[in-house]
Amino acid sequence: MSYMVEITVVGAGVVGCAIARELARTGREVVLVEKNPGVTRGENQSSRNSGVIHAGLYYDRDTRPLKSRLCVAGNRMLYRFCEEHGVPARQTGKLIVAVSETECETLEIYRRRAVENGVPVQLLNTAQVRQREPRVQAAAALLLPTSGIIDPAALVARLYHLADGCGVQIFPETRVVKLAPAPEGVAVTLEYRDGAHDTYRSRIVVNAAGLYSDDIARLLDPASPYRVDPVRSEAMKFYRTRRPELFLEGMNIYPTPRRVTTDRGAYFTVGVHLTPTLDSAASGRDTLGATVTVGPLNRAARDKSDYGGPYRPETVFLDAVRPFFPGLQAGDLEPHQVGIQARLAGHQDWVIEFSPATRRCLNLLGIDSPGLTGSLAIARYVRRMLEQTQNAPKSHPSA
Ligand SMILES: Cc1cc2nc3c(=O)[nH]c(=O)nc-3n(C[C@H](O)[C@H](O)[C@H](O)COP(=O)(O)OP(=O)(O)OC[C@H]3O[C@@H](n4cnc5c(N)ncnc54)[C@H](O)[C@@H]3O)c2cc1C
Structure with missing residues (x-):
């Protein structure tokens, strides 16, 4: 020493x-x-990870003060950093979609939270969602213009x-x-x-x-x-250019968030979402890639290195996203990656x-x-x- x-x-x-x-x-x-x-x-x-630049509406200031403040501040800092240092990133915007009356009520809670957190937000109706992403079905949606995607690597x-x-x-x-x-x-x-x-x-x-x-x-x-209670997160992907029903304009599409209760406790999830990718081989820093990821599908990990083994069946991914993206079929999906999240128990x-x-x-x-x-x-x-x-x-x- x-x-x-x-x-x-x-x-x-x-x-x-x-x-x-x-x-x-x-x-x-x-x-x-x-x-x-x-x-x-x-x-x-x-x-x-999913490579999403979050806007910062999921976290309330009372129960998750660090996540709420540092996400909103980090969002702005990250776009500036990527611009300055040539890191591939794109401000795609995000839709959080509701497909039922109950989900519409939940959206209102998140709309208010976005306002509290200083996050720009707009409530859209079905027609306004269609204008932005014609293949997405929703009774209503929140538009978060400051959300985006980044190349994490x-x-x-x-x-x-x-x-x-x-x-x-x-x-x-x-x-x-x-x-x-x-x-x-x-x-x-x-x-x-x-x-x-x-x-x-x-x-x-x-x-x-x-x-x-x-x-x-x-x-x-x-x-x-x-x-740390490790959570295994599986993601699949599809090619948005393969069939017309799969074509997405390039926004992040998320379901309405929900709380999940398991034998290891309750936690909140942003849900299985559709995330466009960036084409890192393209000359533009923010050129969209051909693939869209579908995930994460979460479950308790066996241990902190539970990366191997099979994914859950495609039908489980489909069940999660077809209510708002009906064109997706099992044959469109391919494995993308497995990640493990460091969730802190309790x-x-x-x-x-x-x-x-x-x-x-x-x-x-x-x-x-x-x-x-x-x-x-x-x-x-x-x-x-x-x-x-x-x-x-x-x-x-x-x-
Ligand atoms: C599936 C998934 C999706 C996600 N999606 C998003 C998203 O879309 N947007 C978002 O904002 N966040 C997302 N996240 C969260 C985000 O990826 C993490 O919060 C972030 O990467 C944490 O970074 P970190 O440096 O703290 O941890 P890590 O990236 O885990 O790095 C910790 C490092 O410590 C090293 N280490 C551990 N022990 C030792 C030791 N004894 N000696 C030396 N080194 C050690 C490890 O090897 C590792 O490299 C996601 C995470 C996952 C898993």
Whole structure:
């Protein structure tokens, strides 16, 4: 333990990369540790998500203050960032559709929440939905013009390279295996690819380990009550140009959100949605691709690496989306990807707080959706939290 660094960030997903860059830009010495060999294609949330830039209406300020504020702020920051750094993204807009009287009533709750959160929103009738997406059926819909899509792999890659350019020392294929309180910091033990170990002191540790953030929190605080309850999310895809009935103009199409109760507790879901993709080979940064993804279909994961095995039958995907997109047939669907979400058991909001064992470790727990949208705002929030803690240890920054 011969040397000391200022800040160690655990995990180079979109959140860890954004935090490392944000902190290094203010002149701080940052080490970024990632157990995977690469950052853009792998088994983490940042490589396997829906790629939606959320507008920020799903989360109310009372029960999910971090998600609501950081999603709305992150949305604006992300579009600016993508423009400035050439990351493929497109402001497609989103329709949240209602197909029954009850769903129309639920839409009104979300319309009011959008207004409360400062998110632009418009209520559309059937004809107005048809004008925008002729093949979508709805009794009514909310139009969210600030929603969009992004190439998540390109975003992570860009943040990673910008972090590198700001002087962040990056250790890929390196795992944080032990944390322990140490004088003026935390003793961090790394395990390299060849199995060798090394321990150093870090004044601050930021735990951005996604699915494993609860395990990292327990390294310093074995009694930590937080537990990530991994959720396996399967997505299929279809080609929107294959048949006229499948042609979508390019908006995100979501059902009305609902609450799901399982034997592991109740949770809220945005539902199985249709998401256009970007054509990364095209010359335009925001050219639509030919495929549309259909998902995610969620279930409790067996464990944090439950990526393999068969998808559920196509009929389950069809049952979810045909009420509003009747032209889709089983033969149109192909597997797209399986992702695993870091849902925090018993918590609706993200938890960003110092370890009770030492205020030198900041834990980001349960950073599930909309963590991609919120990533830049989360990074700014973390920077402010660290800055304020130096002056006023008990205060929390405004999001
Ligand atoms: C199926 C799915 C769909 C989603 N859709 C959307 C969406 O449309 N829009 C949206 O805004 N959000 C979406 N999300 C959420 C979003 O992807 C996540 O919130 C975001 O990617 C979280 O990033 P992260 O960096 O916190 O975590 P991760 O991407 O999981 O990264 C954590 C990193 O920590 C590393 N790590 C773990 N343990 C260690 C260790 N001991 N040592 C070193 N490194 C370690 C891991 O290897 C990993 O790379 C979705 C998520 C999923 C799974």
